[in-house]
Amino acid sequence: MTILVTGGAGYIGSHVVTVLLAAGRKVVVLDNFCNSDPSVVERLERITGCPVPLVHSDVRDRERVADTLRRFGVDSVIHFAGLKAVGESVSKPIEYYGANIQGTISLLEAMQSEKVGQLVFSSSATVYGDPGYLPIDESHPTSATNPYGRSKLHIEEMLKDVALASPSWKIVCLRYFNPVGAHASGLIGEDPAGIPNNLMPFVAQVATGQRSFLRVFGQDYPTSDGTGVRDYIHVMDLAEGHSAALRFVADHPGWNAINLGTGRGTSVLEMVSAFERASGRPIPHEVVDRRPGDIASCYADPTLARQLLGWQATRGVDDMCSSTLAWQKNR
Numbered sequence: 001m002t003i004l005v006t007g008g009a010g011y012i013g014s015h016v017v018t019v020l021l022a023a024g025r026k027v028v029v030l031d032n033f034c035n036s037d038p039s040v041v042e043r044l045e046r047i048t049g050c051p052v053p054l055v056h057s058d059v060r061d062r063e064r065v066a067d068t069l070r071r072f073g074v075d076s077v078i079h080f081a082g083l084k085a086v087g088e089s090v091s092k093p094i095e096y097y098g099a100n101i102q103g104t105i106s107l108l109e110a111m112q113s114e115k116v117g118q119l120v121f122s123s124s125a126t127v128y129g130d131p132g133y134l135p136i137d138e139s140h141p142t143s144a145t146n147p148y149g150r151s152k153l154h155i156e157e158m159l160k161d162v163a164l165a166s167p168s169w170k171i172v173c174l175r176y177f178n179p180v181g182a183h184a185s186g187l188i189g190e191d192p193a194g195i196p197n198n199l200m201p202f203v204a205q206v207a208t209g210q211r212s213f214l215r216v217f218g219q220d221y222p223t224s225d226g227t228g229v230r231d232y233i234h235v236m237d238l239a240e241g242h243s244a245a246l247r248f249v250a251d252h253p254g255w256n257a258i259n260l261g262t263g264r265g266t267s268v269l270e271m272v273s274a275f276e277r278a279s280g281r282p283i284p285h286e287v288v289d290r291r292p293g294d295i296a297s298c299y300a301d302p303t304l305a306r307q308l309l310g311w312q313a314t315r316g317v318d319d320m321c322s323s324t325l326a327w328q329k330n331r
């Protein structure tokens, strides 16, 4: 039995592939490389010593996806393929709804026609909007403030309806908090094009001298040091969470949404200090105005993942920073 990993050449998908192959599972990666490079698949083969079959296709090509499910004897799908930049989604809503929502519908049609009912979907803590309380558990109200977030919310609702319609569907939506870090080999990691939007890749580029300083977006939040607090989760912990979700989904018909976070909040300045420890050098930074749309604090209640999946994050911020730095130097 084989797992189809859509978007498997991307940041999170590639790390998940290493964990699945290490656990003796078979995978097939389907990716259109709109935000990744085919060389990732070769690097995955180097890391794991296993062949990684690749289908170069858009997830919206339903026939191609159905053919992939058939040819490889796929029994479960992990669906990462989609667009993820919040700012870009505001200026390109049609592209975002097309890739994310149309992409998921097309995948579901192919799965239905090939009688494949097990699905793990990449959702996001963004579905909680501006947190009403902390830590955020899965019963926190959901909302969206931009097309990216709305696409995740619509997909979650759609998947709930699909699971309600027939017990042959077994669906888990994993709500990621802030994935960071990289595989210990230094061969794969987050590879943003252009100027990074997110904190960790930006700090990594300051640490390696590609950028001169970090702009800290606001120091007037109601947090311990005034800077934004997030639940950073090591991408290898996240990857192990997917492996646990696949085991869970195999005998749990219906729909579940589960947080993947550590339960710990870390401020921007704490992350900068951790990166300084990892690199042995100061990270020049300057406080500027708040970034529009940012929230003060966001961290998970990870209890449900522990209860349902038997999974919890084990890696700390020092490992997140040192692995990011190793990958940044190798890129």
Ligand code: NAD
Binding pocket: 006, 007, 008, 009, 010, 011, 012, 013, 030, 031, 032, 033, 034, 035, 036, 057, 058, 059, 060, 079, 080, 081, 082, 083, 084, 099, 103, 122, 123, 124, 125, 176, 177, 178, 179
């Ligand atoms: P990524 O961009 O690195 O990976 C996505 C992969 O999907 C890329 O390889 C891209 O080429 C591929 N892809 C995109 N559209 C496609 C399409 N239509 N057909 C086939 N392939 C396509 O992103 P990531 O950080 O690995 O995120 C993976 C998933 O997790 C996304 O759905 C994202 O929304 C979600 N997520 C990410 C984060 C994060 O901070 N990285 C947080 C929460 C949720």
Ligand code: UFG
Binding pocket: 084, 085, 086, 124, 125, 126, 127, 176, 177, 178, 197, 198, 199, 200, 202, 214, 215, 216, 217, 218, 227, 228, 229, 230, 268, 291, 294
């Ligand atoms: N930050 C800076 N300077 C930077 C970049 C970020 O100070 O150059 C700060 C932000 O203000 C925030 C923290 O670092 O306080 C984290 O910011 P990120 O951009 O790394 O992450 P966000 O929590 O803002 O966004 C992430 C994903 C989104 C997702 C959201 C909610 O990037 O896709 O989490 O899950 F929608």
